[in-house]
Every structure is written in C-alpha cells, then in structure tokens.
Amino acid sequence: xxxxxxxxxxxxxxxxxxxxxxxxxxxxxxxxxxxxxxxxxxxxxxxxxxxxxxxxxxxxxxxxxxxxxxxxxxxxxxxxxxxxxxxxxxxxxxxxxxxxxxxxxxxxxxxxxxxxxxxxxxxxxxxxxxxxxxxxxxxxxxxxxxxxxxxxxxxxxxxxxxxxx
Numbered sequence: 001x002x003x004x005x006x007x008x009x010x011x012x013x014x015x016x017x018x019x020x021x022x023x024x025x026x027x028x029x030x031x032x033x034x035x036x037x038x039x040x041x042x043x044x045x046x047x048x049x050x051x052x053x054x055x056x057x058x059x060x061x062x063x064x065x066x067x068x069x070x071x072x073x074x075x076x077x078x079x080x081x082x083x084x085x086x087x088x089x090x091x092x093x094x095x096x097x098x099x100x101x102x103x104x105x106x107x108x109x110x111x112x113x114x115x116x117x118x119x120x121x122x123x124x125x126x127x128x129x130x131x132x133x134x135x136x137x138x139x140x141x142x143x144x145x146x147x148x149x150x151x152x153x154x155x156x157x158x159x160x161x162x163x164x165x
Contacts, residue, residue, distance in 0.1 A: 054154070056077070060149065060155055061124065061127075063154075064132075064134060067109075069111045071106050074157070077156050077157060078104070079158045081099055084099050084159070086161075086164075108160065115136065120137065122136045125146070129151065131148070131150050132151075133148050133149075134147040134149070142164050145161065146160070147159075148160070
C-alpha cells in the first residue's frame with residue numbers, strides 16, 4: 001500500500017503539469033489557438049448560407065432600402081460573376097462584362113440619402129416572387145441605371161445595366 005500513494009501523487013502531478021495555466025494574459029489566446037473538437041455533445045457550428053432565415057428581408061420592397069444603404073449587404077447579396085452592361089462612349093454600343101468580386105467597385109449603388117441629395121429618383125419597375133428590376137434615374141439628364149435581382153432563397157443582385165448617356 002505504501003507504493004501506491006507515491007504513484008497517485010506522481011500521476012496527479014503529471015496531469016496537473018500538462019494542463020495549461022489560464023492567466024488573464026493568455027486565456028484569450030488559449031481559446032483562439034485551440035479549436036474545439038466536434039463531437040455529438042459539441043457539434044460543429046452550422047455554416048450560415050444565405051437563406052430565408054438569414055436574409056435581411058424576404059419582401060423585395062423591404063430588402064431594397066437595406067441593400068442600397070449598406071455596402072456589406074451589397075457584398076453579401078450580389079452574385080458573381082456580376083453581369084454589367086454599359087454603353088460605349090461615342091457610338092453608344094452596348095458592352096457587357098462579367099465582373100468578379102475583386103473587379104466590382106463597391107458600393108454598387110448610391111444610398112438613398114445620396115440619391116436624395118443629388119436629385120436622383122429610384123423606383124421598383126417590376127417585381128414578382130422570383131425577380132425584380134429597379135431603376136435609378138434623373139429626369140432631364142442622361143442618367144439611367146437598372147439593377148436586376150433574382151430570388152433564390154434571398155434576394156440577390158445579378159445584373160446592372162448602366163444606360164447613362
């Protein structure tokens with residue numbers, strides 16, 4: 001029995017020595033550096049994919065102002081490659097490009113405040129449960145840009161047509 005006690009003390013000392021000491025300085029770093037194991041009791045966190053539960057709004061008239069006023073929402077709810085049509089200088093021939101996310105220049109649209117300050121108007125030209133078209137324009141000028149959205153779970157910008165002359 002005398003030999004068992006030192007063995008238990010040695011075992012406890014070994015286990016204690018292997019455990020990290022969490023002080024105020026290293027507690028946060030320990031948490032970040034050591035990922036949690038995925039088990040039945042500790043499942044991996046679900047990946048958020050744009051879906052109805054994660055959409056900023058499901059109805060397009062509610063979604064559009066959120067999209068226009070928030071660059072982060074524009075980035076998250078734009079499908080790439082993004083089709084962008086514009087008129088060529090001079091002969092006004094139509095040119096279509098497919099922009100990658102790194103080629104796109106955000107924000108993709110002016111905010112509602114910016115439109116109000118510069119005399120631009122915006123309206124929903126058409127909308128159904130799968131697609132919507134928005135027109136931003138300025139009467140008496142050649143400014144006209146159309147934004148096309150598709151709904152597949154969430155509303156997503158899929159095309160821009162800059163028809164400004």
